[in-house]
Amino acid sequence: MLRTTMGLAVAFLVIALIAGLFGFIGVGSLAWGGAKILFFIFLVLAVLAFVGGLFSRSRGSAWHA
DSSP states (O other): OHHHHHHHHHHHHHHHHHHHHHTOHHHHHHHHHHHHHHHHHHHHHHHHHHHHHHHHHHHHHHHHO
């Protein structure tokens, strides 16, 4: 899920840059907005996965000790 979200964010970023290069301001700004939203969703999911991984590892090591 995290790789898919980050991939979509990068794809929207590339679309925004290409559209801006060719002068399609409306398409570029729309794609840029989508890239920003998807990037922040990716960041939130990545942090949640990291925190969840820390808790599962700490709980697992306490049970096996």
